[in-house]
Amino acid sequence: MADPTLLDKYDEPSFVDTPAHIAAAAGSTHFAIEVLSLKSSFSMKLNPDGYSPLDLALRHGKTQTVKRLIKHDPQFIRVKGRERFTPLHYVAEVGDAELLAEFLEACPESTQDLTIRGETAVHIAVRNNNVRALQVLFGWLKRANINGQILNWKDEYGETALHIAASTNNFKVVKLLINEVRINEQNLEGLTCLDAFMGLATTRDERIAKALRGAGAKRSLSLRPVETLADFLSSRESFTRKVFRQMIEFDASIDGLSSDMRNALLVVAVLFVTATYQAVLSPPGGTSSGGDSNSYSDNPFYAPHQGGKTDTRGTAQMAMSDFSIIVYLNTVIFAASLRIIFRLLPRTLYYYMVCVGTALSLSYMYSIVLIAPTSIPILAYAVFYFLTGCSVIISMTLALSSFQASYQRMTEFL
Incomplete structure (x- = not known):
């Protein structure tokens, strides 16, 4: 006789390979969905390596399993694994534009998820020079009318996606972002994207400097001091x-x-x-x-x-x-x-x-x-x-x- 409490033993350990993890990694789609239907909590469980069932399906190239899992429950896309990486962050990192588009359609709010470094999927796509993935993200954000909010998001160093693109000498990405972000935002060191570009030790693509200046980018020394939150709260309300x-x-x-x-x-x-x-x-x-x-x-x-x-x-x-x-x-x-x-x-x-x-x-x-x-x-x-x-x-x-x-x-x- 089958043990009805068989799956319950996986609840107690904080990190464990559940049957759903094993099935997803192997591409056993039907079995994975069956297990997740019986124990939905397994979708949130991380294995000892810090991966969820959807993470494992992605990393083992089981594309059809991935598509069926997100159709079963789109919230799987928001499960945070090691370093708070979500499946959306992963597809932005590897540049899988087709899966990225399906993830965005299935779970639009996943664009708001941040890694432990405060990075959005946009930061990750830019940092890994995945122009096609960035175009998909940018197109979706623009159609959803929230491109300003996400594209201007700052990571733990206070850098926007444009800072990263400029500091990595990436002209294609700079050209894509330049008219969609606040051009003179400063990072925690007080540097603008133009400062970040001019500080490159390697050979610089001067097209970037020309494009940035054409869009109104300035060096931090020529900008007015940034008003801090304390300054704002202590000032008289206009x-x-x-x-x-x-x-x-x-x-x-x-x-x-x-x-x-x-x-x-x-x-x-x-x-x-x-x-x-x-x-x-x-x-x-x-x-x-x-x-x-x-x-x-x-x-x-x-x-x-x-x-x-x-x-x-x-x-x-x-x-x-x-x-x-x-x-x-x-x-x-x-x-x-x-x-x-x-x-x-x-x-x-x-x-x-x-x-x-x-x-x-x-x-x-x-x-x-x-x-x-x-x-x-x-x-x-x-x-x-x-x-x-x-x-x-x-x-x-x-x-x-x-x-x-x-x-x-x-x-x-x-």
């Missing part, structure tokens, strides 16, 4: 940071609202957008119906008539100072209301709302310019464009950031 912090707090408060409260807030925001837009089209005091006037407009959007006079029909009948105050207050309410609408609508509508919101904001801006009083100084135009431009930029940026966060969450299910 107005911009305070505004964005309050926006984050506001978002958190919206998330806590009930469905009825969210619907009510959405209705109020829509009414505010409607009211502010209407206030621009129909300002207090009404608009001019035209006729003879000694006042001429400097507004370039108005076409001059014969005799050099300018048509003032449809312009606001009020002093410029009064009109500026109304425009300023209206724009603040208009932008804030659009922001709330974007935040309250379902995430699936973000892209649609970005398009509609952009068109509405541009229409609002154009209406202000057309209806503005006559004889407006150039400075007033600059104020109008600035205020209404802020409306567009703030609304669209926040909507796009929310859409980006939604897209990142969506990639977890690809």
Whole structure:
């Protein structure tokens, strides 16, 4: 009679070759999956050499077993072996681009795993000059819209992937990364990627220096001192940071609202957008119906008539100072209301709302310019464009950031 506790004896040792390890190393796919189905904890177990079952299948070239194992459970890709190396790190190291692509598709979050040296799979691919693997990683990160976060990650020495590429005289990798990373990041020694390249003792590829300088790379001596965390925390909070912090707090408060409260807030925001837009089209005091006037407009959007006079029909009948105050207050309410609408609508509508919101904001801006009083100084135009431009930029940026966060969450299910 078979012993039902046979597999339990492998639970106690910290490092042991379980039947799953042996089967995976031998390419016995069915048996390995059967054992892992019975004892899922074996997938996390490391053998005395520090390898998981998936690690062993990889290192013994059992590609079909590897593919079946990650299909059985994609989280096998994140099991950390010796020196916290994951299977993703290994395929980046050996440059297996096809398996790397399958790993990324099966387990996107594995790109965030770090070795004991603080290295990502990108660091490892660059250090081992695996250009094809790096191209796969770069392509996936770009499509997942998280390339900036991962590509700018620093290892234990404070070096980005670009530091490593420059210090290893690798022009192909430098060219691939140069426009996707913060070019003047400094490592723990205070050196930029240009410093790392110029410090090479071997023959340097001058194409790298030319490319780096063309992208704005500088030597560390010409940069301002880097603000430390202590400096940042002890400094006075800027107005911009305070505004964005309050926006984050506001978002958190919206998330806590009930469905009825969210619907009510959405209705109020829509009414505010409607009211502010209407206030621009129909300002207090009404608009001019035209006729003879000694006042001429400097507004370039108005076409001059014969005799050099300018048509003032449809312009606001009020002093410029009064009109500026109304425009300023209206724009603040208009932008804030659009922001709330974007935040309250379902995430699936973000892209649609970005398009509609952009068109509405541009229409609002154009209406202000057309209806503005006559004889407006150039400075007033600059104020109008600035205020209404802020409306567009703030609304669209926040909507796009929310859409980006939604897209990142969506990639977890690809």
